[in-house]
Amino acid sequence: MGADVMDADVVDRYMTELGSRLQGSKKQVRELLTETRDSLADATEAHVDRGLTEREAQERAVEEFGPVREIANEYQAELAVAYGTRTLVWLAIVLPLMHMAWEYGRMLLIGPWQDFGTRPPAWYLFVAQANDLTSGIASGVALVALVLGRVLARKYDTKLLAKAGATIALVAVAAVLLGNLAIILATAHVDASRLVQSLPMTIASLVTWIVIVRLGLLARRCLSCATIVA
Known part of the structure; x- marks a missing residue:
């Protein structure tokens, strides 16, 4: 399932905002964003398997991952x-x-x-x-x-x-x-x-x-x- 669960809604907006806040090596930024998207995809899939709709699953995955500001701050420090x-x-x-x-x-x-x-x-x-x-x-x-x-x-x-x-x-x-x-x-x-x-x-x-x-x-x-x- 994985990537098929992802649509251009909650997760994509989260990723776009997160990427816009990061400065540094393009390669490292890309790697961090890829890891984040993969984590959100796995979490979304798990919530869908528990009975949530795709959108609800994405919202839950993003909420559990953390606010964009906090995550961006942690990533930017790295x-x-x-x-x-x-x-x-x-x-x-x-x-x-x-x-x-x-x-x-x-x-x-x-x-x-x-x-x-x-x-x-x-x-x-x-x-x-x-x-x-x-x-x-x-x-x-x-x-x-x-x-x-x-x-x-x-x-x-x-x-x-x-x-x-x-x-x-x-x-x-x-x-x-x-x-x-x-x-x-x-x-x-x-x-x-x-x-x-x-x-x-x-x-x-x-x-x-x-x-x-x-x-x-x-x-x-x-x-x-x-x-x-x-």
Whole structure:
């Protein structure tokens, strides 16, 4: 019987409203909605077998499953945690790899900072070193957040962890972005000609910015998913 019991009435309206309230990975949203529809189909079939009409069975199944607002809130917390975990994993892995690739390319194609004719001022080297550390720190913070999230998930509310993970991800990306902007502005102040790079390094710089922007969008989407959880 199963799917034959379902019509375009109570259950479909419930599913449409539930789906409209969820944000996150399309695949995960689809999986949650599929599981929900299957559960409602099974419950509807069971109530029909007990003598209820199809519509009555659907209404009973939906009532037993729970109000759309409550179910959407629970699902959204799951989606936010999953999205946050995905974003933090990307931060923990991509940032150090991106930094190492950039440094290797710089040393290979440009050379150390002191080979630029005259040694840059101390404040410039401080900005450069701070920028170098930013990616590592952001990556480390993301990794720690992932580990702590696994441990604290047993003790704390999933919704709180989702918001904390999203905030950490966004702050980490913002720090990396500011670090890169700082070194660009500092370089332009010391010697703007240094901003003119070889084609390979220009491509590497472009890729770096694309990755940072992509991580920023992931972090922003992650925070958006977490903050709509009531």
